[in-house]
Amino acid sequence: MQKTHGKNAFFFVLVVVLLDMIGFGLVMPVMPALISELTGKPEADAVLWAGPIIAVYALMNFLFSPLLGSLSDRFGRRPVILISVATLGINFLITGLATSIWILFIGRVLSGISGATFSTANAYIADVTEPENRGKAFGMVGAMFGLGFIIGPVVGGYLGAIDSRAPFFAAATLSLISVIYGIFVLPESLTPENRRPFSIMRANPFGAIAHFSKLPHIAWLLLAVGLFALAHNVYPAVWHFHGTIRYDWTSAEIGNSLGLVGLTSAIVQGGLIGPVLKKFGAAKTVWIGISVSVLCYIGYAFADLPWIVYMIIPISALGGLTMPALNSITSGQTAKNAQGELQGAQSSLQSLAQIIAPLMMTQVLYAFSTEDASIQFVGAPFLLAASLALCAMPLVWIGLRHKGHNKA
Secondary structure, X not given: OOOOOOHHHHHHHHHHHHHHHHHHHHOOOOHHHHHHHHHOOOHHHHHHHHHHHHHHHHHHHHHHHHHHHHHHHHHOHHXXXXXXXXXXXXXXXXXXXXXXXXXXXXXXXXXXXXXXXXXXXXXXXXXXXXXXXXXXXXXXXXHHHHHHHHHHHHHHHHHHHHOOOHHHHHHHHHXXXXXXXXXXXXXXXXXXXXXXXXXXXXXXXXXXXXXXXXXHHHHHHHHHHHHHHHHHOHHHHHHHHHHHHHXXXXXXXXXXXXXXXHHHHHHHHHHHHHHHHHHHHHHHHHHHHHHHHHHHHHHHHOOOOHHHHHHHHHHHHHHHHXXXXXXXXXXXXXXXXHHHHHHHHHXXXXXXXXXXXXXXXXXXXXXXXXXOOOOOOOXXXXXXXXXXXXXXXXXXXXXHHHHOHHHO
Protein backbone atom coordinates (compact mmCIF):
# COMPACT_ATOMS: atom_id res chain seq x y z
CA MET A 1 0.00 0.00 0.00
CA GLN A 2 1.38 3.40 -0.90
CA LYS A 3 1.82 5.65 2.12
CA THR A 4 -0.21 8.47 0.56
CA HIS A 5 -3.33 6.38 0.99
CA GLY A 6 -4.42 5.10 4.36
CA LYS A 7 -5.53 1.60 5.16
CA ASN A 8 -9.08 2.87 5.65
CA ALA A 9 -9.33 3.70 1.93
CA PHE A 10 -8.12 0.26 0.92
CA PHE A 11 -10.51 -1.48 3.30
CA PHE A 12 -13.37 0.71 2.10
CA VAL A 13 -12.85 -0.55 -1.44
CA LEU A 14 -12.93 -4.11 -0.09
CA VAL A 15 -16.18 -3.25 1.72
CA VAL A 16 -17.65 -1.99 -1.59
CA VAL A 17 -16.91 -5.35 -3.23
CA LEU A 18 -18.25 -7.20 -0.18
CA LEU A 19 -21.41 -5.07 -0.15
CA ASP A 20 -22.04 -5.66 -3.85
CA MET A 21 -21.88 -9.43 -3.36
CA ILE A 22 -23.91 -9.35 -0.13
CA GLY A 23 -26.53 -7.30 -1.95
CA PHE A 24 -26.59 -9.75 -4.85
CA GLY A 25 -26.86 -12.78 -2.57
CA LEU A 26 -29.15 -11.16 -0.02
CA VAL A 27 -32.14 -11.06 -2.35
CA MET A 28 -31.84 -14.59 -3.77
CA PRO A 29 -33.70 -16.44 -0.98
CA VAL A 30 -36.66 -14.03 -1.02
CA MET A 31 -36.93 -13.48 -4.76
CA PRO A 32 -39.42 -16.34 -5.36
CA ALA A 33 -41.78 -15.05 -2.68
CA LEU A 34 -41.43 -11.41 -3.80
CA ILE A 35 -42.07 -12.17 -7.48
CA SER A 36 -45.03 -14.33 -6.51
CA GLU A 37 -46.37 -11.51 -4.34
CA LEU A 38 -45.99 -8.87 -7.06
CA THR A 39 -47.44 -11.01 -9.88
CA GLY A 40 -50.13 -12.77 -7.87
CA LYS A 41 -49.01 -16.08 -9.35
CA PRO A 42 -47.83 -19.26 -7.60
CA GLU A 43 -44.07 -19.65 -7.43
CA ALA A 44 -44.01 -22.33 -10.15
CA ASP A 45 -45.55 -19.79 -12.58
CA ALA A 46 -43.70 -16.76 -11.21
CA VAL A 47 -40.43 -18.40 -12.26
CA LEU A 48 -41.12 -17.08 -15.79
CA TRP A 49 -40.39 -13.59 -14.49
CA ALA A 50 -37.23 -14.64 -12.71
CA GLY A 51 -35.17 -15.18 -15.87
CA PRO A 52 -35.57 -11.63 -17.24
CA ILE A 53 -35.12 -10.12 -13.76
CA ILE A 54 -31.85 -11.98 -13.20
CA ALA A 55 -30.68 -11.43 -16.79
CA VAL A 56 -31.23 -7.67 -16.72
CA TYR A 57 -28.78 -7.45 -13.78
CA ALA A 58 -26.12 -9.28 -15.80
CA LEU A 59 -26.89 -7.23 -18.92
CA MET A 60 -26.32 -3.98 -17.04
CA ASN A 61 -23.06 -5.39 -15.66
CA PHE A 62 -22.00 -6.34 -19.18
CA LEU A 63 -22.77 -2.88 -20.59
CA PHE A 64 -21.62 -0.69 -17.72
CA SER A 65 -18.46 -2.38 -16.39
CA PRO A 66 -16.21 -0.95 -19.13
CA LEU A 67 -18.18 2.31 -19.14
CA LEU A 68 -17.69 2.92 -15.42
CA GLY A 69 -14.04 1.92 -15.72
CA SER A 70 -13.51 4.49 -18.49
CA LEU A 71 -15.38 7.16 -16.55
CA SER A 72 -13.10 6.53 -13.59
CA ASP A 73 -10.08 6.97 -15.89
CA ARG A 74 -11.45 10.38 -16.87
CA PHE A 75 -12.96 11.73 -13.64
CA GLY A 76 -11.23 9.67 -10.95
CA ARG A 77 -12.10 6.57 -8.96
CA ARG A 78 -13.61 8.26 -5.90
CA PRO A 79 -16.74 9.83 -7.47
CA VAL A 80 -17.54 6.71 -9.50
CA ILE A 81 -17.27 4.42 -6.47
CA LEU A 82 -19.27 6.68 -4.13
CA ILE A 83 -22.02 7.36 -6.68
CA SER A 84 -22.24 3.64 -7.44
CA VAL A 85 -22.65 2.71 -3.78
CA ALA A 86 -25.30 5.42 -3.37
CA THR A 87 -27.12 4.10 -6.44
CA LEU A 88 -26.97 0.61 -4.99
CA GLY A 89 -28.68 1.87 -1.85
CA ILE A 90 -31.40 3.60 -3.89
CA ASN A 91 -31.95 0.36 -5.78
CA PHE A 92 -32.45 -1.63 -2.59
CA LEU A 93 -34.89 0.96 -1.31
CA ILE A 94 -36.87 0.95 -4.58
CA THR A 95 -36.99 -2.85 -4.57
CA GLY A 96 -38.08 -2.98 -0.95
CA LEU A 97 -40.94 -0.58 -1.70
CA ALA A 98 -41.88 -2.18 -5.03
CA THR A 99 -45.61 -2.50 -5.63
CA SER A 100 -45.37 -3.96 -9.15
CA ILE A 101 -43.08 -6.27 -11.07
CA TRP A 102 -41.96 -3.36 -13.28
CA ILE A 103 -40.65 -1.42 -10.30
CA LEU A 104 -38.69 -4.54 -9.39
CA PHE A 105 -37.21 -4.46 -12.90
CA ILE A 106 -36.13 -0.83 -12.43
CA GLY A 107 -34.47 -1.76 -9.17
CA ARG A 108 -32.54 -4.61 -10.79
CA VAL A 109 -31.41 -2.29 -13.60
CA LEU A 110 -29.99 0.14 -11.06
CA SER A 111 -28.48 -2.76 -9.12
CA GLY A 112 -26.75 -4.05 -12.26
CA ILE A 113 -25.34 -0.62 -13.07
CA SER A 114 -24.09 0.07 -9.56
CA GLY A 115 -22.82 -3.48 -9.20
CA ALA A 116 -20.54 -2.93 -12.20
CA THR A 117 -17.97 -1.24 -9.97
CA PHE A 118 -15.58 -4.21 -9.80
CA SER A 119 -13.46 -2.76 -12.60
CA THR A 120 -13.24 0.59 -10.79
CA ALA A 121 -12.50 -1.08 -7.46
CA ASN A 122 -9.71 -3.08 -9.05
CA ALA A 123 -8.38 0.08 -10.71
CA TYR A 124 -8.34 1.85 -7.33
CA ILE A 125 -6.40 -1.02 -5.77
CA ALA A 126 -3.94 -0.98 -8.67
CA ASP A 127 -3.48 2.76 -8.09
CA VAL A 128 -2.69 2.45 -4.39
CA THR A 129 -0.62 -0.74 -4.25
CA GLU A 130 2.93 -1.45 -5.32
CA PRO A 131 3.32 -4.04 -8.12
CA GLU A 132 4.84 -6.61 -5.76
CA ASN A 133 1.82 -6.37 -3.43
CA ARG A 134 -0.86 -6.21 -6.12
CA GLY A 135 -1.45 -9.95 -6.39
CA LYS A 136 -2.13 -10.21 -2.67
CA ALA A 137 -4.45 -7.20 -2.84
CA PHE A 138 -6.46 -8.68 -5.69
CA GLY A 139 -6.59 -11.92 -3.74
CA MET A 140 -8.29 -10.02 -0.93
CA VAL A 141 -10.86 -8.77 -3.45
CA GLY A 142 -11.57 -12.38 -4.41
CA ALA A 143 -11.93 -13.27 -0.73
CA MET A 144 -14.50 -10.49 -0.28
CA PHE A 145 -16.36 -11.81 -3.31
CA GLY A 146 -16.63 -15.28 -1.75
CA LEU A 147 -17.39 -13.95 1.73
CA GLY A 148 -20.22 -11.82 0.39
CA PHE A 149 -21.81 -14.79 -1.31
CA ILE A 150 -21.70 -16.69 1.99
CA ILE A 151 -23.12 -13.86 4.12
CA GLY A 152 -25.72 -12.54 1.67
CA PRO A 153 -27.92 -15.61 1.13
CA VAL A 154 -27.75 -16.72 4.78
CA VAL A 155 -28.68 -13.30 6.20
CA GLY A 156 -31.22 -12.75 3.44
CA GLY A 157 -32.83 -16.10 4.19
CA TYR A 158 -33.34 -15.33 7.87
CA LEU A 159 -34.46 -11.75 7.29
CA GLY A 160 -36.82 -13.00 4.58
CA ALA A 161 -38.39 -15.37 7.09
CA ILE A 162 -39.44 -12.25 9.02
CA ASP A 163 -40.60 -10.27 5.99
CA SER A 164 -39.86 -10.61 2.26
CA ARG A 165 -38.95 -6.90 2.10
CA ALA A 166 -36.64 -6.86 5.12
CA PRO A 167 -33.43 -7.91 3.27
CA PHE A 168 -33.76 -4.98 0.87
CA PHE A 169 -34.15 -2.39 3.63
CA ALA A 170 -31.19 -3.90 5.49
CA ALA A 171 -29.05 -3.67 2.35
CA ALA A 172 -30.18 -0.06 1.73
CA THR A 173 -29.09 0.87 5.26
CA LEU A 174 -25.69 -0.75 4.73
CA SER A 175 -25.23 1.20 1.50
CA LEU A 176 -26.10 4.51 3.15
CA ILE A 177 -23.64 3.87 5.98
CA SER A 178 -20.95 2.94 3.44
CA VAL A 179 -21.44 6.15 1.43
CA ILE A 180 -21.19 8.32 4.55
CA TYR A 181 -18.11 6.39 5.68
CA GLY A 182 -16.53 6.64 2.22
CA ILE A 183 -17.00 10.41 2.01
CA PHE A 184 -14.66 10.79 4.98
CA VAL A 185 -12.10 8.02 4.41
CA LEU A 186 -11.82 7.51 0.64
CA PRO A 187 -9.27 9.80 -1.03
CA GLU A 188 -8.86 10.06 -4.79
CA SER A 189 -6.26 7.60 -6.07
CA LEU A 190 -5.85 8.82 -9.66
CA THR A 191 -3.82 11.99 -10.06
CA PRO A 192 -4.92 14.50 -12.74
CA GLU A 193 -1.84 13.91 -14.89
CA ASN A 194 -2.68 10.19 -15.17
CA ARG A 195 -6.23 10.71 -16.43
CA ARG A 196 -7.23 10.33 -20.07
CA PRO A 197 -10.02 11.71 -22.24
CA PHE A 198 -13.19 9.63 -22.30
CA SER A 199 -13.63 7.52 -25.44
CA ILE A 200 -16.84 5.64 -26.13
CA MET A 201 -14.93 3.21 -28.34
CA ARG A 202 -12.76 2.15 -25.41
CA ALA A 203 -15.84 1.86 -23.21
CA ASN A 204 -17.55 -0.57 -25.61
CA PRO A 205 -18.05 -4.06 -24.07
CA PHE A 206 -18.07 -5.66 -27.52
CA GLY A 207 -14.48 -4.64 -28.10
CA ALA A 208 -13.10 -7.72 -26.33
CA ILE A 209 -15.30 -10.06 -28.35
CA ALA A 210 -14.05 -8.44 -31.57
CA HIS A 211 -10.56 -9.68 -30.71
CA PHE A 212 -11.53 -13.36 -30.94
CA SER A 213 -10.35 -13.44 -34.56
CA LYS A 214 -6.92 -12.28 -33.37
CA LEU A 215 -6.58 -15.20 -30.97
CA PRO A 216 -7.11 -18.30 -33.18
CA HIS A 217 -4.73 -20.44 -31.11
CA ILE A 218 -6.95 -20.21 -28.03
CA ALA A 219 -10.34 -19.66 -29.67
CA TRP A 220 -11.47 -23.23 -28.87
CA LEU A 221 -10.61 -22.79 -25.22
CA LEU A 222 -12.44 -19.46 -25.11
CA LEU A 223 -15.53 -21.15 -26.54
CA ALA A 224 -15.19 -23.79 -23.82
CA VAL A 225 -15.05 -21.01 -21.22
CA GLY A 226 -18.32 -19.63 -22.57
CA LEU A 227 -20.12 -23.00 -22.55
CA PHE A 228 -18.88 -23.92 -19.09
CA ALA A 229 -19.92 -20.50 -17.75
CA LEU A 230 -23.35 -20.99 -19.31
CA ALA A 231 -23.70 -24.33 -17.50
CA HIS A 232 -22.37 -22.96 -14.20
CA ASN A 233 -24.91 -20.14 -14.18
CA VAL A 234 -27.68 -22.67 -13.53
CA TYR A 235 -26.97 -21.99 -9.83
CA PRO A 236 -27.87 -18.28 -9.62
CA ALA A 237 -30.58 -18.75 -12.27
CA VAL A 238 -32.78 -21.44 -10.70
CA TRP A 239 -31.31 -22.68 -7.40
CA HIS A 240 -33.75 -20.73 -5.23
CA PHE A 241 -36.81 -21.57 -7.39
CA HIS A 242 -35.75 -25.20 -7.73
CA GLY A 243 -35.46 -25.52 -3.94
CA THR A 244 -38.82 -23.85 -3.37
CA ILE A 245 -40.71 -25.91 -5.95
CA ARG A 246 -39.05 -29.29 -5.43
CA TYR A 247 -38.30 -29.37 -1.69
CA ASP A 248 -40.69 -26.68 -0.37
CA TRP A 249 -37.70 -24.88 1.13
CA THR A 250 -38.26 -21.70 3.12
CA SER A 251 -36.15 -18.60 2.46
CA ALA A 252 -33.97 -19.55 5.45
CA GLU A 253 -33.37 -23.04 4.02
CA ILE A 254 -32.47 -21.55 0.63
CA GLY A 255 -30.08 -19.18 2.37
CA ASN A 256 -28.44 -22.01 4.32
CA SER A 257 -27.89 -24.07 1.17
CA LEU A 258 -26.41 -21.10 -0.70
CA GLY A 259 -24.22 -20.34 2.29
CA LEU A 260 -22.81 -23.86 2.09
CA VAL A 261 -22.25 -23.38 -1.65
CA GLY A 262 -20.33 -20.18 -0.95
CA LEU A 263 -18.32 -21.69 1.91
CA THR A 264 -17.22 -24.80 0.01
CA SER A 265 -16.44 -22.71 -3.08
CA ALA A 266 -14.31 -20.34 -1.00
CA ILE A 267 -12.39 -23.31 0.42
CA VAL A 268 -11.68 -24.65 -3.07
CA GLN A 269 -10.87 -21.24 -4.55
CA GLY A 270 -8.75 -20.15 -1.63
CA GLY A 271 -7.01 -23.34 -0.56
CA LEU A 272 -7.13 -26.14 -3.12
CA ILE A 273 -6.46 -24.58 -6.51
CA GLY A 274 -2.75 -23.99 -5.93
CA PRO A 275 -1.90 -27.50 -4.63
CA VAL A 276 -4.06 -29.23 -7.26
CA LEU A 277 -2.48 -27.27 -10.12
CA LYS A 278 0.97 -28.03 -8.74
CA LYS A 279 0.27 -31.76 -8.43
CA PHE A 280 -1.71 -32.47 -11.61
CA GLY A 281 -0.92 -29.59 -13.95
CA ALA A 282 -3.39 -27.21 -15.58
CA ALA A 283 -4.71 -29.57 -18.27
CA LYS A 284 -5.56 -32.47 -15.93
CA THR A 285 -7.07 -30.00 -13.46
CA VAL A 286 -9.43 -28.78 -16.20
CA TRP A 287 -10.57 -32.34 -16.86
CA ILE A 288 -11.07 -32.98 -13.15
CA GLY A 289 -13.15 -29.82 -12.74
CA ILE A 290 -15.37 -30.39 -15.77
CA SER A 291 -15.89 -34.08 -14.99
CA VAL A 292 -16.93 -33.33 -11.40
CA SER A 293 -19.27 -30.59 -12.61
CA VAL A 294 -21.02 -32.88 -15.11
CA LEU A 295 -21.53 -35.62 -12.50
CA CYS A 296 -22.82 -33.15 -9.90
CA TYR A 297 -25.25 -31.50 -12.32
CA ILE A 298 -26.68 -34.96 -13.03
CA GLY A 299 -26.79 -35.63 -9.29
CA TYR A 300 -28.76 -32.44 -8.63
CA ALA A 301 -31.13 -33.28 -11.49
CA PHE A 302 -32.15 -36.58 -9.88
CA ALA A 303 -31.83 -35.62 -6.19
CA ASP A 304 -35.36 -36.16 -4.91
CA LEU A 305 -34.46 -35.57 -1.24
CA PRO A 306 -32.89 -32.41 0.26
CA TRP A 307 -30.17 -34.30 2.17
CA ILE A 308 -28.82 -35.58 -1.14
CA VAL A 309 -28.40 -31.98 -2.29
CA TYR A 310 -26.37 -31.17 0.83
CA MET A 311 -24.19 -34.20 0.16
CA ILE A 312 -23.49 -33.07 -3.41
CA ILE A 313 -22.73 -29.40 -2.62
CA PRO A 314 -19.18 -29.92 -1.20
CA ILE A 315 -18.28 -32.21 -4.11
CA SER A 316 -19.66 -29.80 -6.71
CA ALA A 317 -17.40 -27.07 -5.33
CA LEU A 318 -14.51 -28.92 -7.00
CA GLY A 319 -15.98 -27.75 -10.30
CA GLY A 320 -14.48 -24.40 -9.30
CA LEU A 321 -11.08 -25.78 -10.33
CA THR A 322 -12.05 -25.54 -14.00
CA MET A 323 -11.97 -21.82 -14.74
CA PRO A 324 -8.69 -20.95 -12.97
CA ALA A 325 -7.00 -23.89 -14.71
CA LEU A 326 -8.37 -22.83 -18.11
CA ASN A 327 -7.26 -19.27 -17.41
CA SER A 328 -3.80 -20.55 -16.53
CA ILE A 329 -3.56 -22.33 -19.90
CA THR A 330 -4.91 -19.49 -22.04
CA SER A 331 -2.79 -16.85 -20.31
CA GLY A 332 0.26 -19.06 -20.74
CA GLN A 333 -0.40 -19.16 -24.50
CA THR A 334 -0.82 -15.38 -24.74
CA ALA A 335 1.88 -12.71 -24.98
CA LYS A 336 2.34 -10.38 -22.02
CA ASN A 337 1.17 -7.39 -24.03
CA ALA A 338 -2.13 -9.17 -24.86
CA GLN A 339 -3.12 -10.39 -21.38
CA GLY A 340 -5.66 -7.60 -20.90
CA GLU A 341 -7.15 -8.43 -24.29
CA LEU A 342 -7.48 -12.08 -23.27
CA GLN A 343 -9.03 -11.34 -19.88
CA GLY A 344 -11.47 -8.94 -21.49
CA ALA A 345 -12.56 -11.61 -23.96
CA GLN A 346 -13.11 -14.17 -21.19
CA SER A 347 -14.93 -11.64 -19.04
CA SER A 348 -17.23 -10.78 -21.95
CA LEU A 349 -18.07 -14.46 -22.47
CA GLN A 350 -18.87 -14.92 -18.79
CA SER A 351 -21.07 -11.81 -18.78
CA LEU A 352 -22.96 -13.07 -21.82
CA ALA A 353 -23.45 -16.39 -20.05
CA GLN A 354 -24.92 -14.54 -17.08
CA ILE A 355 -27.40 -12.88 -19.43
CA ILE A 356 -28.40 -15.97 -21.42
CA ALA A 357 -28.48 -18.58 -18.65
CA PRO A 358 -31.29 -17.09 -16.49
CA LEU A 359 -33.55 -16.72 -19.53
CA MET A 360 -32.84 -20.26 -20.70
CA MET A 361 -32.76 -22.10 -17.36
CA THR A 362 -35.91 -20.52 -15.92
CA GLN A 363 -37.86 -21.31 -19.09
CA VAL A 364 -36.75 -24.95 -18.88
CA LEU A 365 -37.69 -25.11 -15.19
CA TYR A 366 -41.12 -23.67 -15.96
CA ALA A 367 -41.70 -26.04 -18.87
CA PHE A 368 -41.00 -29.12 -16.73
CA SER A 369 -42.49 -28.05 -13.37
CA THR A 370 -46.00 -26.72 -14.04
CA GLU A 371 -48.98 -28.92 -13.27
CA ASP A 372 -49.97 -29.23 -16.93
CA ALA A 373 -46.44 -30.09 -18.12
CA SER A 374 -46.44 -33.20 -20.33
CA ILE A 375 -43.27 -34.37 -18.55
CA GLN A 376 -42.83 -33.48 -14.87
CA PHE A 377 -39.09 -33.18 -14.16
CA VAL A 378 -38.03 -30.28 -11.91
CA GLY A 379 -34.36 -31.22 -12.27
CA ALA A 380 -34.39 -30.49 -16.02
CA PRO A 381 -32.26 -27.29 -15.80
CA PHE A 382 -29.44 -29.21 -14.13
CA LEU A 383 -29.60 -31.88 -16.83
CA LEU A 384 -29.28 -29.08 -19.40
CA ALA A 385 -26.27 -27.73 -17.49
CA ALA A 386 -24.67 -31.18 -17.60
CA SER A 387 -25.21 -31.30 -21.37
CA LEU A 388 -23.61 -27.87 -21.84
CA ALA A 389 -20.59 -28.85 -19.75
CA LEU A 390 -20.28 -32.06 -21.76
CA CYS A 391 -20.31 -30.01 -24.98
CA ALA A 392 -17.39 -27.98 -23.60
CA MET A 393 -15.25 -31.12 -23.31
CA PRO A 394 -14.46 -31.63 -27.03
CA LEU A 395 -13.66 -27.92 -27.32
CA VAL A 396 -11.19 -28.25 -24.46
CA TRP A 397 -9.69 -31.36 -26.06
CA ILE A 398 -9.17 -29.58 -29.40
CA GLY A 399 -7.71 -26.51 -27.70
CA LEU A 400 -5.32 -28.53 -25.54
CA ARG A 401 -4.33 -30.76 -28.45
CA HIS A 402 -3.49 -27.67 -30.50
CA LYS A 403 -0.72 -26.80 -28.05
CA GLY A 404 0.05 -30.32 -26.82
CA HIS A 405 -1.53 -29.84 -23.39
CA ASN A 406 -3.70 -32.94 -23.59
CA LYS A 407 -0.74 -34.96 -22.30
CA ALA A 408 0.13 -32.52 -19.52
